[in-house]
Amino acid sequence: MAAIEQTQYLENEAFAQGMFALKAAAQKLSEPRFFIRTFGCQQNVSDSERIAGILIECGYKRCEEPAQADLILFNTCAVREHAEDRVFGNVGELKKYKRENPSLIIAVGGCMVQQQHIAEKLQKSYPYVDLIFNTNRLDLLPGEIAQCAETRGALIAPKSDRYSIVEDLPIRRDEGFRAHIPIMFGCDNFCTYCIVPYVRGRERSRSSADVVEEFKNAVAQGYKDIMLLGQNVNSYGKGLAEQINFAALLERLNDVEGDFTIRFMTSHPKDATKELFDTIARCKKISRQIHLPVQSGSNRILREMNRGYTREEYLALIDYARSVIDGVSFTSDIIVGFPGETEQDYNDTVDLVRHVGFRSLFTFIYSKREGTRAAVMPDFTDHKTKAQRLNALVAIQDEITERQESEYVGKTFRMLVVSKLADGKFEARMDDNSAITVEGDCQLNAFHNVTVTERTKKRLYGKVV
Ligand code: 5AD
Numbered sequence: 111m112a113a114i115e116q117t118q119y120l121e122n123e124a125f126a127q128g129m130f131a132l133k134a135a136a137q138k139l140s141e142p143r144f145f146i147r148t149f150g151c152q153q154n155v156s157d158s159e160r161i162a163g164i165l166i167e168c169g170y171k172r173c174e175e176p177a178q179a180d181l182i183l184f185n186t187c188a189v190r191e192h193a194e195d196r197v198f199g200n201v202g203e204l205k206k207y208k209r210e211n212p213s214l215i216i217a218v219g220g221c222m223v224q225q226q227h228i229a230e231k232l233q234k235s236y237p238y239v240d241l242i243f244n245t246n247r248l249d250l251l252p253g254e255i256a257q258c259a260e261t262r263g264a265l266i267a268p269k270s271d272r273y274s275i276v277e278d279l280p281i282r283r284d285e286g287f288r289a290h291i292p293i294m295f296g297c298d299n300f301c302t303y304c305i306v307p308y309v310r311g312r313e314r315s316r317s318s319a320d321v322v323e324e325f326k327n328a329v330a331q332g333y334k335d336i337m338l339l340g341q342n343v344n345s346y347g348k349g350l351a352e353q354i355n356f357a358a359l360l361e362r363l364n365d366v367e368g369d370f371t372i373r374f375m376t377s378h379p380k381d382a383t384k385e386l387f388d389t390i391a392r393c394k395k396i397s398r399q400i401h402l403p404v405q406s407g408s409n410r411i412l413r414e415m416n417r418g419y420t421r422e423e424y425l426a427l428i429d430y431a432r433s434v435i436d437g438v439s440f441t442s443d444i445i446v447g448f449p450g451e452t453e454q455d456y457n458d459t460v461d462l463v464r465h466v467g468f469r470s471l472f473t474f475i476y477s478k479r480e481g482t483r484a485a486v487m488p489d490f491t492d493h494k495t496k497a498q499r500l501n502a503l504v505a506i507q508d509e510i511t512e513r514q515e516s517e518y519v520g521k522t523f524r525m526l527v528v529s530k531l532a533d534g535k536f537e538a539r540m541d542d543n544s545a546i547t548v549e550g551d552c553q554l555n556a557f558h559n560v561t562v563t564e565r566t567k568k569r570l571y572g573k574v575v
């Protein structure tokens with residue numbers, strides 16, 4: 111582990127003891143198996159990879175069916191109500207497995223249960239859940255599971271130490287072609303609709319030495335698509351003793367020997383600097399596709415959301431990036447139906463979407479999150495109107511995407527071949543992250559030049575050059 115910075119690194123004694131206890135507990139089972147289900151964002155995927163790493167090191171094997179497992183874990187998401195409803199539904203279904211196998215351990219963790227009212231609801235209404243764990247403190251997880259194995263039925267409430275960084279946890283990356291590397295945790299922005307700052311805590315960055323080390327390991331393991339993660343990657347470095355910002359970190363990673371693409375998410379427009387775009391322009395291993403969530407095109411709504419930029423400032427950023435980065439494209443997140451959003455506000459969003467010409471959009475209907483500032487703002491728009499706005503926006507974006515992708519036909523791009531399909535063809539990922547079906551002579555997990563031959567409503571097709 112790198113030198114201790116201002117960010118507090120945790121003593122790993124609790125972790126070492128927990129691992130010891132969990133290995134002993136696993137040895138008592140004939141074939142210890144775990145099943146893990148991940149809800150939500152890439153950060154959760156990354157946390158689950160660390161959970162899997164811990165369990166595999168303790169002697170557990172991963173299984174694909176909850177019915178076969180001695181330990182079932184759910185890693186949950188709180189960003190929208192719909193995600194929480196799904197988790198409650200899924201936890202409800204676990205009751206039957208517990209009935210069939212009383213020694214089964216059921217553990218639920220992640221953003222959703224890091225809200226006190228949800229933890230209480232789980233405790234009260236789902237008493238067969240053995241453990242509520244905190245993904246901000248995965249070093250405590252092995253000890254907590256071991257304790258559950260010993261004292262059946264004990265339910266441990268989440269501990270809310272949110273200012274720490276836990277390094278050196280084992281990791282078992284999912285089988286996919288992409289390596290996820292968290293570079294910072296938490297968020298200090300308090301956008302008024304968002305629960306993340308409450309469940310993930312304050313911003314803290316990993317030291318650059320730890321990031322570079324994990325990055326080099328991923329390259330050495332053969333990963334050619336590496337995604338840097340953080341709720342707000344642009345504020346990377348704040349609070350560290352070393353003088354470093356996100357642009358400087360990118361530069362350092364771009365210098366790592368090897369052939370790979372660097373991606374990152376999520377970038378906050380308020381902290382996206384000219385320096386960042388100049389760096390991307392210079393660093394050829396960084397993807398030319400940038401995720402820059404705008405959320406709304408209305409200045410009034412942006413202010414109500416506490417986003418910290420105006421529509422004009424956002425558009426100026428896009429213009430600047432386009433002036434310095436060849437072939438740059440943007441994706442974005444949009445919330446429709448934020449409390450008080452008028453038809454005019456919505457039209458401003460549509461206008462911005464048309465003006466920018468995003469490569470793709472993630473669109474959401476505003477979901478009220480208990481404890482956030484927006485939850486108490488008056489909201490007069492009915493759900494049906496919000497759904498209509500969302501659908502209309504999706505249709506507009508589909509047209510934009512279709513136009514952009516039609517222009518790809520006949521052109522040749524360098525892309526990573528990521529998997530073999532049943533019909534002998536391959537799936538590849540373009541630099542802008544679009545999936546494409548490819549035929550011809552190619553190797554898995556290698557970059558190839560591919561000419562795009564066709565675009566149907568659903569998919570792009572190409573031939574290896
Ligand atoms: N309702 C709807 N969408 C939300 N997001 C975050 N919080 C909410 C909410 N309360 C969206 C934002 C964010 C993305 C990850 O999820 O668009 O960028």
Ligand code: SF4
Binds near residue numbers: 304305341342
């Ligand atoms: Fe939520 Fe805003 Fe932080 Fe993103 S920047 S995690 S939307 S509070």
